[in-house]
Amino acid sequence: MIEVRIRKVTPTDLNRVAEIEAICFPAAEAASQEAFQQRIAAFPEYFLVAEINDTLVGFINGCVTNSSVIYDELFANTQHHVPNGVNASVFGLDVIPEYRNQGIAAQLMKHFIQEAKIAGKKSIILTCKAKLIHYYASFGYVNDGVSKSTHGGAEWFDMTLVL
Template sequence: MCEKEKFQVTVNNKNVDVIIRLAENENDLEQIINIENICFPPAEAAKREDFIDRYKAFKENFVVAEVDNTLIGFVNGNTTDKPELPDELYHDVSLHKPDGDYQTVFGLDVIPEYRHQGVAGHLMEYLIKLSKLRGKKGMVLTCKDHLIHFYEKFGFKHQGVSNSTHGGSVWNDMVYIF
């Protein structure tokens, strides 16, 4: 599996170490839930119960960013057999296929004071590397228009506007075939 990774960012004119690792415990889960509520509007944020169910079903797909034992961001998703991310995957953990060919990304969250410093990029790179090590064929996600370019930098291809109605927003399908 992937080892922990460490890099530095500057916050308030101070260099701090950020560690990227897999989620490890219930304390991580509580912090993940709090971060989700900071980063997404209520209509789009995953509910507490959904996170608890997801963590039980696919804890191995939760990657976190940590500073001084406090989480500052995370990325998570399940695995599936098809290179698509229908809305039902967000709410029905029984659809998770541990040996599925594609890693999904449900959310990539970084708290505001650590944004625009590469934390989200490190989280994505870690999940991509992990997915490749696990023998996945690729990754899928949905994103808003302003994030298409961000994900294209990692190798994702824009597939057009998604059928997703999650949170009443317009989403774009993105696929990265390894």
């Protein structure tokens, strides 16, 4: 079994994180390098990376909010990050194709859930496409129905994990 190291992001991970995002998401949905630079500065404690043999292969990131659902401005503007807010959010979960279906995203998610629990957050919120509802449900997330988000022109579902 491959050995995966999960750790907090550092500013030097920026280029690779943006590269992975561009591989994992279509251009209309992918966050830009500038957006990641701001996120790494604003909420490094909710930005975890997965490393194999010193190479980044995936990551998870999201801000903290008092909102019970994700709304589009949250993605775009780190000013919406409320460090003492009640809910953690997941903006994105990425693993490069060569390393998928080996539980790496699951390890990232489990560490993220642990961080949010330790910080005393009430829940974790995310939006996902229909095809991934079952996957997030496997961690205990509950489907709250179609999201108001129109991020990238796609249909998204709100999901919540009560901690």
